[in-house]
Amino acid sequence: MLKPDKLADLLSLRSFEVEGVEKKGSDWILDIDVLPNRAHDALNHSGMAREIAAITQKEFIPFVQKKAKVEKGSLKPLKVTIQAKAQVPRYISYVIEGIKVEPSPKWMRDRLESVGINSINNIVEGSKFAA
Structure with missing residues (x-):
């Protein structure tokens, strides 16, 4: 499993500036600065998960909302x-x-x-x- 600091480095090497990594309870919070040209796809959890999947060459499994x-x-x-x-x-x-x-x-x-x-x-x- 990818450690939060390593993920922050990978994101920073691509197109994001990670301003902080913080542990809260059992979760990790990454404070990510998203440029205006990436707002449409990176200012939500699904978009960021898709980006991380692409960077780490993992399969992106989209959330399926129940009707x-x-x-x-x-x-x-x-x-x-x-x-x-x-x-x-x-x-x-x-x-x-x-x-x-x-x-x-x-x-x-x-x-x-x-x-x-x-x-x-x-x-x-x-x-x-x-x-």
């Missing part, structure tokens, strides 16, 4: 008016009911806080984690 199962006729209509149709070519929304607002699970708080995102509650963190 929500919805029974036909169970969705309630939601009226949305888009005033700037040229700027909003597509809009999707869901109404989710029966969710209790409470503290997020510790594993989620730890992961988000390790990258500088403050914990608020399970609803807010759920949207941040999914994004």
Whole structure:
């Protein structure tokens, strides 16, 4: 397995500047400076994993998101008016009911806080984690 410091060196030799490597709990956090021309593919975990796979000549296995199962006729209509149709070519929304607002699970708080995102509650963190 590749050590975090070695990975930082490999990334720095390619197209990124690794500003720091820090151990938090059982995780390693790499503070990576991404240039504007690489923002579209490197400012997310999947893009960085793809880059690391290419650099280390390993297979990239993309995350497969589970599709929500919805029974036909169970969705309630939601009226949305888009005033700037040229700027909003597509809009999707869901109404989710029966969710209790409470503290997020510790594993989620730890992961988000390790990258500088403050914990608020399970609803807010759920949207941040999914994004």
